[in-house]
């Protein structure tokens with residue numbers, strides 16, 4: 001894992017004069033957690049950046065407060081709220097068409113929407129299991145739709161935050177990519193499948209578009225409340241899940257803790273986001 005000091009030193013190099021900062025950034029999933037913290041960190045560099053913050057209608061109010069916060073950090077950042085249902089592929093295309101009508105290039109696409117299905121199977125109106133859609137199909141749809149703009153950037157980056165290097169398996173059941181076979185749907189199966197497909201697809205995209213950097217990141221254990229998604233807030237299962245999440249985390253500190261690219265601590269419950 002990259003040491004926190006090295007990450008901070010690298011981030012300190014981001015500035016307008018050396019053109020190291022992304023000018024146009026698209027965040028999908030930055031209405032909370034890792035995406036939100038990363039967008040804040042980007043704005044805090046004080047560089048000129050235009051951010052498209054894509055989120056669903058139910059998060060609009062929270063997002064507006066967040067945008068105000070971002071503007072109080074730096075007036076050089078322009079943040080454009082763009083409403084869209086990330087789990088619906090037709091809506092992803094609609095949102096990308098809006099961005100394509102306004103921009104000539106995209107420098108950064110940051111994908112974090114999604115959660116682990118500790119809950120029963122749930123399908124979107126398009127017939128795709130919700131978490132597989134958010135963690136794989138929708139992410140690939142965003143990339144493919146924005147690829148022409150990413151190719152126009154000098155050094156575009158696409159970052160999919162999920163389970164790179166941890167959850168992939170050498171083979172998956174190609175006859176059951178929907179996890180519809182009896183007993184095949186579950187939290188671990190879904191994570192393994194979406195992570196394996198993310199890596200395979202990003203590797204292929206990277207080979208086809210050498211000017212773009214594709215990163216499949218694994219954030220470790222970060223208490224953003226992500227493991228409780230899908231549960232009623234005070235349900236027994238949510239409490240058990242939270243307990244497992246806490247006991248499974250590694251405590252970090254200034255002397256030994258490692259931090260993620262966005263500066264968030266891995267496994268430091270006291271520094272939790274919520």
Ligand SMILES: NC(=O)c1ccc[n+]([C@@H]2O[C@H](COP(=O)([O-])OP(=O)(O)OC[C@H]3O[C@@H](n4cnc5c(N)ncnc54)[C@H](OP(=O)(O)O)[C@@H]3O)[C@@H](O)[C@H]2O)c1
Nearest residue numbers: 029031032033034059112113114115161162221222224226
């Ligand atoms: N946190 C960890 O320890 C950890 C570890 C490994 C992998 N991951 C993965 O990394 C990614 C980012 O994690 P995080 O901790 O930043 O997650 P988070 O704080 O829970 O944020 C998840 C994002 O996904 C969006 N989302 C959730 N359900 C949605 C739905 N049905 N339709 C549309 N959008 C939806 C949320 O939007 P709203 O704000 O509208 O709800 C939010 O923007 C996730 O895919 C997560 O599974 C996280």
